[in-house]
Amino acid sequence: MEIRKAASSDIESMQQLIQQFAEIGLMLPRTVKSLCEHLQSFTVAVDNGRVIGVAGLHILWKDLAEIRSLAVEPASHGHGVGRQLVRQLVQEAEQLGIAQVLSLTYQTQFFEKLDFHVVRKESLPHKVWKDCIYCKKFYHCDEVAMVYYTRYYDRFQATKEA
Template identity: 55%
Template sequence: MGATFRKATIPDVEAIYQLLNYYAEKGLLLPRSKLSLYENLHAMTVIEDEGEIVGLGALHILWEDMAEIRSLAIHPKAVNQGLGKQLVVHLIAESAKLGLEKVIALTYQVPFFEKLGFEIVQKESLPHKVWKDCMNCSKFPVCDETAMVYMNQVLQPSA
């Protein structure tokens, strides 16, 4: 498979929307509006294979030391090929380049993220700014996702 990873562009929005809503209808991801996709497009990375979007994920910066991996989805025809793992590793590397110490995920896919080095944390331990998007969620305030954290090995500038 000749999949390539690249930043999402405006023409990708319809395919992103369809893929995210496919999983949202199954209760595996939270739905995203097209407006939300356009507003956050700069944070998204897509996996393209033969001109088709077969995966996507976003690195959403939350604060000076933290980002969230969100909207992680692999097209059903491309699952079990390691693309999800590669994409998370790609997004973690992006976060490290930005100098972020932590990457969080709010997920239903706990074993997947554990294999990649994420650890379960209490949701209450995360800063309130993490929850700003939750106010518009249909599951608020009874969120059933698991909070997980990955700690980057960020090199601090020497004094």
Template identity: 85%
Template sequence: MEVRKAAAADVESMQQLIQQFADDGLMLPRTVKSLCEHLQSFTVAVEDGRVVGVAGLHVLWKDLAEIRSLAVDPQVHGQGVGRKVVEHLLHEAEQLGIAQVLSLTYQTGFFEKLNFHVVRKESLPHKVWKDCIYCKKFYHCDEVAMVYYTQHYEAFQAIREA
């Protein structure tokens, strides 16, 4: 399996994979147009020429990014595809100097294994919620907010407190 930055040829497969989970209310849907506009922020896992995993790293602010639209083909669940995609995005966040990586998720056990920590949603900046208005669950969100602290976190906190 190869994990790499998404390419234009991957967009249709990415959208179909994300839509499976959006139909079940587990994530926001993404249009082909939206995926094209944000293509540079997406990573895919490809096996035998087929997209089997996808997620995006959306930078929200100089100290915060969000993993969005993490979807893994049900045929390969439990084979480490999601972990490899998330690790790729965490490495990317490190390279960008981002201090924290957020995930709004129902899969807390998965993210805990990757050293994410549950945080109170109220502790997050308002800009995190800008896409939430499109969600059917906007007024009764039951997702859990989890944050991963990169190697840049302590340095960023020191600068903020100075």
């Protein structure tokens, strides 16, 4: 299996994989147009030339990025594909100097194993007022906000307080 940045040839497979989970309410759908516009933020897991996992890293603010549209084909669940995708995106966020990586999720145990911590959604105004306000679930969101604190978190907090 290979973890790499997504390419335009992956878009159809990415959209089908995401849509599979969107149809059962586990994530928001993504259009082909949206995937094209944000292609540079996506990473894929590929096995034998086939996309078996996808996830995007969306920068929300200078100290906050979000993992979006994390989907792994059901046959590959439990084989570390999602874990590798998340680790790759956390590493990418750290390379950008981002202090926190957010996930809005139903899969809390998965993210806890990767050192993400549950936080109140209200503590993330850049997410809430940039994206959440337009979501159909805004008034009845049942996803859990979880954050990973990168090695830049303490440094960023110190500059905020100074």
